[in-house]
Amino acid sequence: MSGFFDRPRLLLAPMAGVSDEVFRLLACEHGADLAYTEMVSAKGLSYANERTRRLLNLGEGESRVAVQLFGHEPATMAAQAAWVEETLGESLAYLDINMGCPARKIVTKGDGCALMTDPSLAARVVSAVAGAASRPVAVKFRRGYAVGDETCVDFARRMEDAGAFALTVHGRFAGQMYRGRSERGAIARVKRAVSVPVVGNGDVTCGADAASLMAETGCDAVMIARGAQGNPWVFAQARAVLEGRPEPPAPTVAERIAMAERHARLMAERCPEALVRMRRHAMWYVAGVPGATAARGRFNYCLRLTDFLDAFEALREAADAHGCLDDRPARRG
Ligand SMILES: Cc1cc2nc3c(=O)[nH]c(=O)nc-3n(C[C@H](O)[C@H](O)[C@H](O)COP(=O)(O)O)c2cc1C
Missing domain, CATH: 1.10.1200 (Non-ribosomal Peptide Synthetase Peptidyl Carrier Protein; Chain A)
Structure with a gap:
């Protein structure tokens, strides 16, 4: 994957219950460079849970995907990352670790955004996965955990040092869930603090949003989640604007x-x-x-x-x- 972020990239975000093979196919047909699976429980994979494994099914003709894992045990995450890599082979573009999910049932188990409150453990998870897999490892996280306590810049440095090859930042605190606006300044501050590629995420719903997010933050790629729901055209709109063409009109x-x-x-x-x-x-x-x-x-x-x-x-x-x-x-x- 080295070089993947050398030009502006458009990514379909991981969305639990949404980013299945059909949704990924439509996003890529409309111009997404790469789509993420929804988050997959490393623990579930370790129990050979069929429902969990099914989340890794690729679509017919789906040649590349980024798989997002969640979990907080370095050894389990490493073992399952290796298993995913072996199972998907060349179709696996890279692995991503979920450190941004704010859902109660996730954070109370120490997974998702709870890892932002324990950067040492988060770093151990990243280095364990990076050590077990030959594909690169990315991390997705938020501005911080508690509202008002911006920790993403230090956290990003720790993740880079631990071996992450790219970082995605969603500019909200976990405590905000999806309320308020995603703070672009936080993404820009992370971008200035690290040397690995940074993916900007939050509130992109049209081509102009994607272009302004890149211009304001210097991010290397744009990730779109809710803006793609019922709207795969958003990728064609974003691609056009990033390539300097007029934004295609909204669909009829x-x-x-x-x-x-x-x-x-x-x-x-x-x-x-x-x-x-x-x-x-x-x-x-x-x-x-x-x-x-x-x-x-x-x-x-x-x-x-x-x-x-x-x-x-x-x-x-x-x-x-x-x-x-x-x-x-x-x-x-
Ligand atoms: C229905 C739904 C499911 C989500 N599931 C995941 C997930 O599995 N993993 C993850 O990292 N983020 C997940 N997210 C967060 C999105 O990936 C993204 O970070 C967030 O929605 C902000 O981007 P947006 O403003 O483009 O929607 C989910 C969001 C939604 C709305």
Whole structure:
């Protein structure tokens, strides 16, 4: 992977319950350079848990992925990193360690962002994984743990010294969860403090956001999470702006419905056991579309592919009746 960050990169973020093979495929088709798996429990892998292992299934034709592991035991993390590497072979671009998840059930076990409160342990996790795997190891973390206590700069230095080859910074404190704005200054301060590539993350929802994040922080790559939900086009928009081309217009209502249909078909074909996830994706695709409220109520009851296709068709008819299939509504409220 040496050289991967030599030019500006666009990354699909790890998102638990979201970043499955279909979501990754659509992001990469629209211009993401690399997609992350959702976070995978090293402990779960060590118990050979089938549900956990399934998170590592790659899509047909998915040639490269970054796998994110979470856990706080250096030995378990190292052993599972080696296993992931052996299992995925050449398809594994690099490993990432989750040190940013603020969810209660994660941090109370000492995982995710709890590691920011124990930088020595975090460093031991990174060096153990780096020692066990031949692929590079990245770390993703936040501005800090407790609100107001910015520790990311020192933490970043520790992670670099421990062997991380790249660092992703989300500019919120764990205590904020997803509230407030992601602080770009924190990303810029980390970038100035380390010599490894820094990935900026937080609140990128269009091409202009990606470009301004890079310009304001000096970051080497942009990672997008919520801005890609129901919106794979964000990668094409960001790519255009980073390459100095005009930002393509937002998709039309008809294009959104068509993409939602394709997403549902791919889910049914490739991960039918997770088709229920399509409910959330469907809601994201239709946010802001006239008739969306009725459609959302309907999505909640969809079980089979045909249920989703019928709901999309009803929405298309409603939008057509309003004469707005070619409108390009803003995505967020
Ligand atoms: C539904 C959801 C699931 C997430 N799961 C993960 C995860 O598994 N690992 C991780 O490091 N971050 C996870 N995140 C955080 C995102 O990767 C990202 O850091 C955060 O959403 C900020 O980026 P954004 O403003 O582009 O959404 C998750 C976020 C959301 C909304």
